Amino acid sequence: MGKRFLMKGNEALAEAAIHAGCKYFFGYPITPQNEIPEYMSKKLPEIGGVYLQAESEVAAVNMIFGAAGTGKRVMTSSSSPGISLMSEGISYIAGAELPCVLMNVMRGGPGLGGILPSQSDYFQATRGGGHGDYRLLVLAPSTVQEAVDLTMLAFDLAEKYRNPVMVLADGFMGQMMEAVEFRETRAEGLPDPAEWAVGYMKQRGSRALIKSLYLDPEELEAHNWKLQAKYAQMAQHETRFESYLVDDSEILIAAYGTVARIARTAINELRGEGVKVGLFRPITLFPFPYEPLENLPASVRQILTVEMSCGQMVEDVRLAVGKERPVSMYGRVGGMTPSVDEIKDQVRKALGR
Amino acid sequence: MAKGRVGVNEERCKSCGLCVAACPMKVLRISDRINSKGYRPVEQFKEGCIACRMCAITCPDVVLEVFRLEDDKACNA
Amino acid sequence: MKETKIFEKPKSMIDVTTHYCPGCTHGVAHRLVAEVIDELQIQERTVAVAPVGCSVFLYNYINVDSYEAAHGRAPAVASACKRLLPDSVVFSYQGDGDLASIGMAEIVHAANRGEKITVIFINNAIYGMTGGQMAPTTLVGQKATTCPLGRDPKLAGYPIRMCEMLATLQAPAYITRVSVAKPKYTIKAKEALTKAFQTQIEGKGFSFVEILSTCPTNWGLRPVDATNWLEEHMMPEFPLGVFKTPE
Numbered sequence: 001m002g003k004r005f006l007m008k009g010n011e012a013l014a015e016a017a018i019h020a021g022c023k024y025f026f027g028y029p030i031t032p033q034n035e036i037p038e039y040m041s042k043k044l045p046e047i048g049g050v051y052l053q054a055e056s057e058v059a060a061v062n063m064i065f066g067a068a069g070t071g072k073r074v075m076t077s078s079s080s081p082g083i084s085l086m087s088e089g090i091s092y093i094a095g096a097e098l099p100c101v102l103m104n105v106m107r108g109g110p111g112l113g114g115i116l117p118s119q120s121d122y123f124q125a126t127r128g129g130g131h132g133d134y135r136l137l138v139l140a141p142s143t144v145q146e147a148v149d150l151t152m153l154a155f156d157l158a159e160k161y162r163n164p165v166m167v168l169a170d171g172f173m174g175q176m177m178e179a180v181e182f183r184e185t186r187a188e189g190l191p192d193p194a195e196w197a198v199g200y201m202k203q204r205g206s207r208a209l210i211k212s213l214y215l216d217p218e219e220l221e222a223h224n225w226k227l228q229a230k231y232a233q234m235a236q237h238e239t240r241f242e243s244y245l246v247d248d249s250e251i252l253i254a255a256y257g258t259v260a261r262i263a264r265t266a267i268n269e270l271r272g273e274g275v276k277v278g279l280f281r282p283i284t285l286f287p288f289p290y291e292p293l294e295n296l297p298a299s300v301r302q303i304l305t306v307e308m309s310c311g312q313m314v315e316d317v318r319l320a321v322g323k324e325r326p327v328s329m330y331g332r333v334g335g336m337t338p339s340v341d342e343i344k345d346q347v348r349k350a351l352g353r
Numbered sequence: 354m355a356k357g358r359v360g361v362n363e364e365r366c367k368s369c370g371l372c373v374a375a376c377p378m379k380v381l382r383i384s385d386r387i388n389s390k391g392y393r394p395v396e397q398f399k400e401g402c403i404a405c406r407m408c409a410i411t412c413p414d415v416v417l418e419v420f421r422l423e424d425d426k427a428c429n430a
Numbered sequence: 431m432k433e434t435k436i437f438e439k440p441k442s443m444i445d446v447t448t449h450y451c452p453g454c455t456h457g458v459a460h461r462l463v464a465e466v467i468d469e470l471q472i473q474e475r476t477v478a479v480a481p482v483g484c485s486v487f488l489y490n491y492i493n494v495d496s497y498e499a500a501h502g503r504a505p506a507v508a509s510a511c512k513r514l515l516p517d518s519v520v521f522s523y524q525g526d527g528d529l530a531s532i533g534m535a536e537i538v539h540a541a542n543r544g545e546k547i548t549v550i551f552i553n554n555a556i557y558g559m560t561g562g563q564m565a566p567t568t569l570v571g572q573k574a575t576t577c578p579l580g581r582d583p584k585l586a587g588y589p590i591r592m593c594e595m596l597a598t599l600q601a602p603a604y605i606t607r608v609s610v611a612k613p614k615y616t617i618k619a620k621e622a623l624t625k626a627f628q629t630q631i632e633g634k635g636f637s638f639v640e641i642l643s644t645c646p647t648n649w650g651l652r653p654v655d656a657t658n659w660l661e662e663h664m665m666p667e668f669p670l671g672v673f674k675t676p677e
Contacts (some may be wrong), residue, residue: 369453413457
C-alpha cells in the first residue's frame with residue numbers, strides 16, 4: 001500500500017486531478033466546493049499550471065472550452081446552481097467534442113436552495129443538462145478514496161472519448177475527511193491532441209477547428225449520430241457498478257454516492273436480524289448499469305431506491321427492471337439525509353414486516 | 354503620375370459599388386454582364402488608373418488586384 | 431510594359447466568396463486581419479475565436495486555428511487559450527450585440543485582467559445576423575426592427591461607448607477606435623490592427639480595436655450611402671482615436 005494522507009474530500013479531489021496531470025483550473029466560488037479552487041490556486045502555480053478565477057460560472061465554463069481546445073488536461077468544479085449556469089457551455093463542449101472534467105459537489109435546490117448535501121442534480125447530470133442531444137459521462141463516488149480514483153479515471157475517459165466527464169459528488173463527500181492514497185495510473189493509447197487540438201498547426205500542416213455549428217441539417221444529423229455512437233461505446237465499455245450481498249437477497253436497495261454508504265450500514269444491521277437485503281450501487285450514472293439490474297437473481301423480489309432527492313435515479317431503476325419487480329422509493333431532500341434507522345424501517349415496511 | 358491597371362475576379366464581385374465610389378480617377382463602373390451569382394461585376398472601362406489601390410482597399414470581397422505599369426525603358430534605366 | 435502586382439489577396443485568407451451581403455465591411459476587416467497575420471508571419475501560431483453573429487464563420491475565410499464560441503463568450507475562450515499557449519497569438523472577433531450586450535461581463539473582465547489577447551470589435555450599431563434588431567450601440571433615434579420608431583433613450587438608454595468605458599481600466603495596454611467605411615479610414619485601421627497584434631506579441635497586454643462598420647442591408651441603405659451615413663451619424667457618437675497606448 002502506498003502512502004496514505006488524511007484529507008478533506010474537496011482537497012483530495014483537487015489533488016487527484018493534479019496527480020492525473022491536470023495543471024489548469026478555471027472556476028468561480030460557490031459553497032460547498034470552495035476548497036477545490038482554493039487548493040488549486042495554491043498548488044497549480046507551483047507546478048507551472050494556471051489557476052484563474054473567472055468572473056462567473058458562465059465565463060469559467062467558456063474558459064474550460066478554450067482550454068480544452070488545446071488538448072491539455074483541464075477542469076472546473078462547482079455546485080448545483082453554478083452547474084446550471086455552466087450548462088450552456090457544457091453543451092458547446094460536448095458538441096465540439098472536447099475533453100474536460102467537471103465536478104459537481106451537489107447542494108439542495110431548486111433555485112438558490114441551500115448549501116447542504118443533496119443528490120437532486122441526477123437528472124441534470126445524466127440527461128446532459130443543457131440543450132441538445134448530448135451526454136456527459138457521470139461518475140459517482142461513495143468514499144473519498146473512490147472520489148480520488150474516479151477523478152483520475154475521469155481524465156482518461158474524457159480524453160478517450162473526447163467528451164466532458166462529470167464527477168458527481170455531494171456536500172458530504174466534499175466536506176468529510178478520510179485517509180486516501182493516490183495510485184498513479186494512466187490509460188495507454190489515448191488519442192494524441194496533436195491530431196485535433198489548436199496549437200499544432202505547424203506540426204500538423206493544417207489548422208484545427210473547434211466548432212459545434214452545423215447549419216446543413218444533414219451534417220448536423222450526421223454529427224448527432226456520431227455522438228450517439230460514442231455514447232453507445234461508453235455504455236458498452238464504461239458501465240461500472242458495485243453489488244453487495246445481492247445473490248440471496250429478497251430486496252435490493254439501489255443507492256449511489258453517500259447514500260449508498262448509509263444503506264450499507266443499514267444492510268449490515270438488517271442482515272444481523274436475518275433480513276436478506278443487498279445493495280446495488282451504480283458507479284457510473286451515465287452510462288447507467290441497466291443490464292445488471294435487468295438480470296437480477298430470482299430471489300430478488302423488489303427494489304427500494306434511496307436517494308437524497310424526490311426521486312430521480314428511481315426512474316432509471318424502473319426503466320431497467322420494468323414491471324417485473326416492484327420498485328419503491330425513499331428520499332430525503334433539502335440537505336436532510338436518510339438515516340440508517342429510516343432505511344431499515346423502509347426495508348421492513350417494503351417486506352411487510 | 355504612376356500608371357496602373359485593375360484586375361477583376363468577376364465571380365467574386367457582389368456589385369456593391371464601393372470601389373466605384375472610392376476611385377479618384379473614376380475609371381471603374383458596374384458592367385452590364387452578370388456573374389453566376391446574379392451580380393453585375395465591376396470593370397475598368399477606361400485608361401487613367403494611377404495604381405493608388407483605393408478600390409482594392411475598400412473592396413469587402415477581395416475582388417480586385419492592382420498592377421503598376423512601367424514601360425520597359427524606365428525599368429532598365 | 432512591365433506589370434507589377436501591388437495588391438492581391440492575403441495568403442492566410444481562404445479563396446472563397448464570403449456569405450456577407452454586398453457592401454458589408456466585415457469583408458474589409460477580415461482582409462485586414464489576414465494581411466496583418468501575413469505581414470507579421472504568425473499564421474501558424476495564430477488562434478481566432480469567433481462567437482455567434484454574422485462573423486461566426488470567420489474560420490471559413492481566415493486559415494488559422496479557430497474556435498467558434500458561444501454568444502458573448504469569446505474573451506473567456508481566448509483568455510484560457512492564451513494562458514495555456516502563451517506563444518500563440520490569440521484574437522477574438524466580435525460584433526456589438528455579442529461584445530457590448532450579452533458578452534459585457536466577459537469583455538470587461540478579460541480587459542481588466544490584462545489578458546494578452548487582441549479583441550477586434552465590429553460596431554455597426556445593429557444586430558446583423560438576426561435581422562436588424564436594436565443593439566447596445568444603436569444610435570438614439572436610429573430605427574431597428576425592435577425599435578421601429580427609433581431608439582428612445584427613455585426606454586432603452588443610450589449607445590454604449592466601449593472604448594471609452596474600457597479605457598477607464600488600468601490593465602488594458604492598447605485601445606483604439608477606427609473605421610473601414612472608406613479607404614482613408616481603412617488604411618489607419620490596418621495600422622491599428624498591426625499595433626494591436628504587436629502589443630500582444632511583445633507581451634504588453636490587452637489590445638482592443640473597435641472598428642466602425644456598415645450594415646447596408648439592415649440599415650436599409652445602399653452600400654455607398656451606408657458609408658456616408660456612418661461618417662455623418664456614427665462618427666460623432668463614436669469618435670475615432672486612440673484611448674490607451676502601450677508605454
